[in-house]
Amino acid sequence: MPFRGKLYRALNPVYAREPLSGRGAELYGGRFNPKGVPALYASLSVMTALREANQVGNLQPTTLVSYDAEIERVLDGRDVAELASLGMDASTLAASNWRDEMKTRGIARTQEFARQAIADGYQALLVRSFAVGAKDDDFNLVLWQWADVAPSKLILIDDEHRLSRSP
Structure with missing residues (x-):
């Protein structure tokens, strides 16, 4: 399924000048990307983005x-049949032990699933947010491929060039 619309990310300020890099996820791995695979974890709403970025303890600078x-090619994580076709x-998507799996197995089952989805040509995954306080209608779009052109077009909204200004 295609996705067209606004996405939001609440970034650690360390990565604020690189909002299109996927570097943090690539370095540490995430629920839906193993270490070494860049990913952008974006949300369909501002509040979901804030919940996702601040899951432990108090609200941190963001x-x-x-x-x-x-x-163009988004895997719909709400589609039970589509999920089953990828095992x-x-x-399992919602399991909170994915970090433990990374430590014990080297890769979490959700990361293996993401690898298969990428190999099958998906550019992103639409999935419910599992952050504390998220509701059933809070969704994320995890991007594995993005560029400034189709078929995986992602354009940062920074009309005033705030992120490119010198500190």
Whole structure:
């Protein structure tokens, strides 16, 4: 399924000048990307983005950015049949032990699922947010491929060039 619309990310200020890099996820891995695979974890709402970026303890300094997105091949994480075709189910997507799996197995089952989805040509995954306080209608779009042109177009909204100004 295609996605067209606004996306939001709440970034650690360390990465604020590189809001299109995916570097943090690439260095440390995430629920839906193993270490070494860049990914952008974006949300469909501002509040979901804030919840995602501040899951442990108190609200930390955060830089909020938005994007215009036109992504052609999005895996719909709400589609039970599509998940099953890739050996995945909703409870495994939501499992909170993915970090433990990374430590014990070297790769989490959700990361293996992401590798398969990428190999099958998906550019992104639409998935429910599992952050504390998220509701059933809070969604993320995890991007594995993005560029400034189709078919995985992602454009940072920074009309005033705030992120490129010298500190």
